[in-house]
Amino acid sequence: MNDFIFFFNQVVVNGISLGSVYALGAVGVTLIFGILRFAHFAHGDMMTMGAYIAFVLASLVAGLGLTLPLPTGFVVLPFAMVIATLIALGIDKGFYAPLRARGARPVTLLIASIGVTMMIQGLVRLFGGVQTRSFFETEPKGLIRIELPFEGVTRPISFTEPQLLLVIVTAIAVFALHFFLTRSRLGKAMRAMADNADLAKVSGINTALVIRVTWIIAGSLACLAGTMLALDVSLQPALAFNIVLPIFAAAIVGGLGQSYGAIAGGFLLGFAETLAVFNWAVLLRPFRDSFPDWFEIPANLALVQSEYKLTVAFVILVVVLLVRPTGIFKGASS
Amino acid sequence: MSFDAVIEVRNVSKRFGGLSAVSNCSLEVARGSITGLIGPNGAGKSTLFNMVAGNFPPSEGTIVFDGQDITGLKPHQLFGRGLLRTFQIAHEFSNMTALENLMMVPPDQPGESLAQIWFKPGVVAAREAEVRQKALDVIDFLKLGHVKNELAGNLSGGQKKLLELGRTMMVDAKAVLLDEVAAGVNRTLLNDLAGNIERMNTELGYTFFVIEHDMDLIARLCDPVIVMAQGEVIAKGRMEELRNNPEIVEAYFGAAVEVTP
Numbered sequence: 067m068n069d070f071i072f073f074f075n076q077v078v079v080n081g082i083s084l085g086s087v088y089a090l091g092a093v094g095v096t097l098i099f100g101i102l103r104f105a106h107f108a109h110g111d112m113m114t115m116g117a118y119i120a121f122v123l124a125s126l127v128a129g130l131g132l133t134l135p136l137p138t139g140f141v142v143l144p145f146a147m148v149i150a151t152l153i154a155l156g157i158d159k160g161f162y163a164p165l166r167a168r169g170a171r172p173v174t175l176l177i178a179s180i181g182v183t184m185m186i187q188g189l190v191r192l193f194g195g196v197q198t199r200s201f202f203e204t205e206p207k208g209l210i211r212i213e214l215p216f217e218g219v220t221r222p223i224s225f226t227e228p229q230l231l232l233v234i235v236t237a238i239a240v241f242a243l244h245f246f247l248t249r250s251r252l253g254k255a256m257r258a259m260a261d262n263a264d265l266a267k268v269s270g271i272n273t274a275l276v277i278r279v280t281w282i283i284a285g286s287l288a289c290l291a292g293t294m295l296a297l298d299v300s301l302q303p304a305l306a307f308n309i310v311l312p313i314f315a316a317a318i319v320g321g322l323g324q325s326y327g328a329i330a331g332g333f334l335l336g337f338a339e340t341l342a343v344f345n346w347a348v349l350l351r352p353f354r355d356s357f358p359d360w361f362e363i364p365a366n367l368a369l370v371q372s373e374y375k376l377t378v379a380f381v382i383l384v385v386v387l388l389v390r391p392t393g394i395f396k397g398a399s400s
Numbered sequence: 401m402s403f404d405a406v407i408e409v410r411n412v413s414k415r416f417g418g419l420s421a422v423s424n425c426s427l428e429v430a431r432g433s434i435t436g437l438i439g440p441n442g443a444g445k446s447t448l449f450n451m452v453a454g455n456f457p458p459s460e461g462t463i464v465f466d467g468q469d470i471t472g473l474k475p476h477q478l479f480g481r482g483l484l485r486t487f488q489i490a491h492e493f494s495n496m497t498a499l500e501n502l503m504m505v506p507p508d509q510p511g512e513s514l515a516q517i518w519f520k521p522g523v524v525a526a527r528e529a530e531v532r533q534k535a536l537d538v539i540d541f542l543k544l545g546h547v548k549n550e551l552a553g554n555l556s557g558g559q560k561k562l563l564e565l566g567r568t569m570m571v572d573a574k575a576v577l578l579d580e581v582a583a584g585v586n587r588t589l590l591n592d593l594a595g596n597i598e599r600m601n602t603e604l605g606y607t608f609f610v611i612e613h614d615m616d617l618i619a620r621l622c623d624p625v626i627v628m629a630q631g632e633v634i635a636k637g638r639m640e641e642l643r644n645n646p647e648i649v650e651a652y653f654g655a656a657v658e659v660t661p
Contacts, residue, residue, distance in 0.1 A: 251511025251528065258493040258504050265491040268475045268484070270507025270571065279514075 068221040069348050071214070077340045079225045083298055085336025086236035088309070090291035092316035092328035093243065094284035100260030100323035101280045102162070104175035108182040109288060110310025112154060115186050116289025117296040117305055118194050120146035121201065128204050137208070139201040139297050140231055146293060147286040154285025155278065157182055183307070190303050198302040228297035235294065239287060240329055247325060252279060260323050312339075312379035319386045321393030330394055335379045342370040342378045404431040405464075406575045406607050407452060407483075412461030414447050421447040423631040424461070429575065434601050434608040436622030436639075438615070440652055444631040449611045453485045453577050454478045466574055480507065482574035484567070488583050490560035494553025498544060498563055501552045502535035505570035531570075538566045542596055558589030565596055568606075575607040582614035594620055615639075627652070 091113060098106040123142035127134075134141050161178055170178075208227030213219075247253040252275070259266040259276050267273055292306050306313075316335045320327025347367035354363060370378055386393065405428035414422040422444040429435040439445045451458045457472035464470065465483050475485070493501050509531065510516040511524045539548050542562045547555060552563060561581055568576045578597070582590055594617055600606040612618050618625055619639040627635040627642060629651040635642060642648050 250517065251509050251524070252514075252517070254496065254500060254504060255512060257495060261493040261495050262491055265487075265493065266504075268479050269505045269567070270479070270509070271504060272507070272512055273476075275512060 067214075067216060067219050069352055071219070071221045071223055072348055073344070075221075075224055077337070077344050079229060081337035081340040082233055082333075083225075083229045083336075084339060085333035086232050087291050087295045087298075087332075088313055088316045088336050089329040089332025090236060090239065090287045090294075091306070091309070091313040092320065092332045093325055094287045094291075095313060096317040096320065096323055096325060096328040097256070097260075097280050097284050099317065101256065101263075101277060102166070102175070103263070104172040104179070105314065106284075107176060107179040107310070108157070108186060109284070110306040110308075110313065111183045111186040111190070112150065112157075112285060112288040113292030113295070113306035114190060114303065115153065115292070116146060116150040116285075117292035117301055118190055119149050119289065120293040121194075121199065121296070121301055124201060133205075136231070137201060137228060137297060138205065139293060140228070143235075143290065143293055147289045150289035151282050151285040154281045154288070158277070158281050187303065187307065194303065196303055198300050200300050201297050226298065228294065232294040232298060235290060239290065243283070243325060246283075252276070256280065308376075312376060315379040315383040319383055319393055321395035324393070324395035327393055327395030334394075335382060338382055339375050339378045343368050343372040343375050405429060406431045406466055407609060408464040409448065409452065410462045410464065412448070412451060412458045412463065414444075414451060414456075415459045420631055422451070422458075425628070425631070425633050427626050427633055427636070429607060429609045431607055432601070432605055434597070434610060434621050434623065436618045436625040437609065437611045437628065438613075438618055438625060438652075439628035442630075443628040445611055445628045448628070449577065449579065449609075452609070453483075453579075479571075482571065483577070484571070484573040484575075485577035486561070486564040486568065486579055486581065488580040490557065490564050492552035492555070492560055492563055494551065496552055497549050498552050498555065498559075498566075499532070499535055499539065499548045501563060502538055502566050502570050503531050505567050506531055506534070507571070534570060535566075538569045541569070541599075542566050543592075556589070558585045558593060561585055561589075561593055562596065565593075565600065569600070569604075573606065575609060578608055578610045578612070580612060581610070582612060582617050590614075590617065597621060 091109060094112075095106060095109050098104070098109070120139050120142055123146055124138040127138050127142055132138075161182055162175060165175055165178055209224060210227060210230060211222040211224045213222045245253075247257055255266070255271045256276050256279065258269070258271060259273060263273075266276075295309075296305055312335055313332075316331035317328045318331070319334060320329070320331030345366050345368045347363050347365060350357075350363050350367070357363070407429040409425055409427045412422060412425050413420065425444075425448060427437075437445050437449065450456060452463055454470070454473050454475040454477065462469055462471045465478070465481060468481070470478060470481065470483070473481075478484075493504060496504070509524075510520065510527050516524055536548075539545055542565060544559065544562055544566070547559060552560065555563065565576075581593060581597070585593060597608060598621065601608060608621075610618070610622055612622075623638055624636050625639050625642055626633055627648055634651055635645065635648050637645075
């Protein structure tokens with residue numbers, strides 16, 4: 067039983083946390099692709115930038131000497147999201163909108179977004195330095211332990227406070243997005259434009275507003291995901307650049323342009339990664355008596371060494387694209 | 401002259417590089433008429449049609465809609481002025497129901513404003529209900545009630561064409577450009593479609609400008625019919641007259657042939 071709790075703590079808790087971050091990032095990528103038809107490569111660094119904004123705000127609040135019941139980085143999150151959203155809108159207005167106005171093709175916008183990536187990375191290192199930082203330098207990181215009332219169970223289910231908050235805010239964000247897209251006129255206009263942009267333009271849809279709202283949602287979710295990731299692990303300049311490729315993989319696996327697909331793809335890849343690096347020998351050990359003598363349980367039975375865990379996303383991406391080229395939720399084939 | 405033209409094409413030419421697709425064309429579409437535009441392949445009728453629809457500007461000449469110069473305006477600007485088009489291959493928002501597709505059409509809905517969603521939910525809801533009622537009326541008119549909650553992507557080709565017509569009714573278009581409505585629609589549904597176009601014309605007073613290859617449909621719906629060949633307008637009149645005019649027949653088929661009425 068203890069081994070199963072170890073499995074739960076290692077795989078389920080980490081899988082949900084990682085999946086949530088992937089899902090929040092992939093939703094932004096997929097929305098931008100659906101509306102503007104280009105792969106927004108700078109999305110990972112918009113997440114990192116969001117985390118740094120939250121870090122600056124958290125330091126300011128900590129400087130006031132307030133003690134808060136929740137992690138400071140989490141409390142300042144709404145403000146950080148607003149700032150990150152304004153910056154996202156500024157990036158669009160400054161770089162992408164002029165290109166669109168000149169009829170730039172998607173590949174041009176993709177390269178422009180790589181340029182934006184470089185700029186954000188440079189600015190983050192310029193103002194934030196290259197060192198790894200923690201949101202929990204001045205306050206303890208809460209750890210939640212749940213003891214199970216069974217006999218012989220000594221190991222508690224444990225996860226950190228940021229992980230719990232991450233799952234809660236992801237659930238809220240997903241439901242809010244769902245209601246926005248299915249119930250509100252603006253959300254429907256977004257779906258319509260993703261579906262058939264030509265028709266949307268010759269209908270009464272305010273496409274300029276739809277584009278703005280896309281950046282508002284993508285920018286705020288990127289800030290949310292980046293900050294929560296930094297709370298969960300640590301803050302460093304390459305925080306989200308390291309995971310931008312699995313995020314794209316999640317968006318493509320789910321079906322580009324499909325928000326629900328991006329969420330499903332994010333969790334699928336999050337779990338696949340944690341399952342692949344999990345040491346399965348742990349689960350075999352309780353049954354060691356029933357194995358024949360010649361069978362010895364290896365010390366490490368993980369499918370993939372943890373250094374190579376990023377490859378898991380791409381193995382899944384390749385398999386999904388071979389079996390179902392439009393992704394799980396039948397998105398745009400690209 | 402009491403002739404009231406909704407669309408006027410005045411001395412319009414279009415060249416693509418050295419190729420002259422349309423040269424010095426003039427024509428009018430009378431208010432309340434169903435005007436047809438026919439011609440052999442390469443006659444320049446699609447080019448002319450696309451210029452009226454705002455897909456690209458003419459090289460020379462002007463296009464007037466409802467008394468105002470619309471030369472060079474983009475399709476979405478023409479939408480705002482009440483000049484709508486349908487597509488040869490029906491366009492639809494495939495992941496939305498037929499009803500939602502129609503509800504997307506009217507512009508400037510308060511539900512699109514970030515401020516009004518929060519501060520004037522009553523206004524948003526009232527307008528939403530109004531738009532929904534209008535969409536239901538349109539669906540009733542087109543007899544699409546049985547598929548109104550079906551995803552538009554799952555509708556048949558003919559139903560999608562009807563939905564295209566419905567889209568133009570959502571904003572009470574002043575004139576509708578029909579691009580090959582008959583393409584890919586079977587006979588039975590085509591009858592249905594033609595009947596709806598006639599009803600929109602006679603009961604609701606819609607003006608149509610139709611580009612079409614299906615001569616039976618043209619003969620049934622259109623009066624007058626304008627014939628183009630080699631980038632020029634060569635004739636205008638009722639279909640029966642045109643069919644009996646050997647010059648037209650020659651231009652159309654490349655050689656004089658007997659046309660049985």
